Amino acid sequence: EPEVTQTPSHQVTQMGQEVILRCVPISNHLYFYWYRQILGQKVEFLVSFYNNEISEKSEIFDDQFSVERPDGSNFTLKIRSTKLEDSAMYFCASRAYTDTQYFGPGTRLTVL
Amino acid sequence: GEDVEQSLFLSVREGDSSVINCTYTDSSSTYLYWYKQEPGAGLQLLTYIFSNMDMKQDQRLTVLLNKKDKHLSLRIADTQTGDSAIYFCAESFDTGRRALTFGSGTRLQVQP
Numbered sequence: 449e450p451e452v453t454q455t456p457s458h459q460v461t462q463m464g465q466e467v468i469l470r471c472v473p474i475s476n477h478l479y480f481y482w483y484r485q486i487l488g489q490k491v492e493f494l495v496s497f498y499n500n501e502i503s504e505k506s507e508i509f510d511d512q513f514s515v516e517r518p519d520g521s522n523f524t525l526k527i528r529s530t531k532l533e534d535s536a537m538y539f540c541a542s543r544a545y546t547d548t549q550y551f552g553p554g555t556r557l558t559v560l
Numbered sequence: 561g562e563d564v565e566q567s568l569f570l571s572v573r574e575g576d577s578s579v580i581n582c583t584y585t586d587s588s589s590t591y592l593y594w595y596k597q598e599p600g601a602g603l604q605l606l607t608y609i610f611s612n613m614d615m616k617q618d619q620r621l622t623v624l625l626n627k628k629d630k631h632l633s634l635r636i637a638d639t640q641t642g643d644s645a646i647y648f649c650a651e652s653f654d655t656g657r658r659a660l661t662f663g664s665g666t667r668l669q670v671q672p
Binding site for chain 1: 602
């Protein structure tokens with residue numbers, strides 16, 4: 449069964465450094481999402497992406513964040529200058545024309 | 561605004577039925593979902609229901625939707641130790657975004 453994959457599974461970085469989290473959505477899907485889950489808290493929507501542009505973003509998704517689909521398979525989330533409060537699990541999701549979003553296993557980001 | 565609430569913890573004995581409850585505030589919710597998260601893992605879609613339905617059954621899972629009270633429940637029949645996980649209720653709307661709004665999750669503990 450096709451699945452969403454994410455790399456790395458765990459990323460440790462120093463405060464102020466840039467990180468890129470990578471996702472490979474399911475191949476025939478057209479809509480892509482990033483969510484995050486701070487430890488012990490709710491899963492929160494960050495951004496949605498369709499047709500090579502951002503469809504919508506939450507207030508969390510400020511200028512420090514960007515997304516890109518650099519080729520036909522990858523979908524990336526970049527954080528330019530990480531802060532301690534960016535430490536979280538980041539989930540990528542994708543969907544086709546149906547409304548069912550399929551999630552990847554997540555990348556745990558630890559900012560020291 | 562959108563808000564989804566769940567109780568935090570449920571403990572049941574193996575073989576019993578589990579009922580996990582969720583309430584939501586926005587009556588324009590179109591789709592309601594249940595996701596399962598096992599320790600250290602991603603979000604696995606269990607089932608979903610459209611807002612024009614009252615009930616959906618899928619093997620051991622039964623979803624009940626009470627639109628008047630904005631209440632969603634997930635019943636797991638014959639609960640097994642492998643069902644121990646966090647269960648998230650989520651909603652989305654009939655907009656281009658379709659981003660999910662999650663509840664805080666209910667931790668289900670199944671006692672042997």
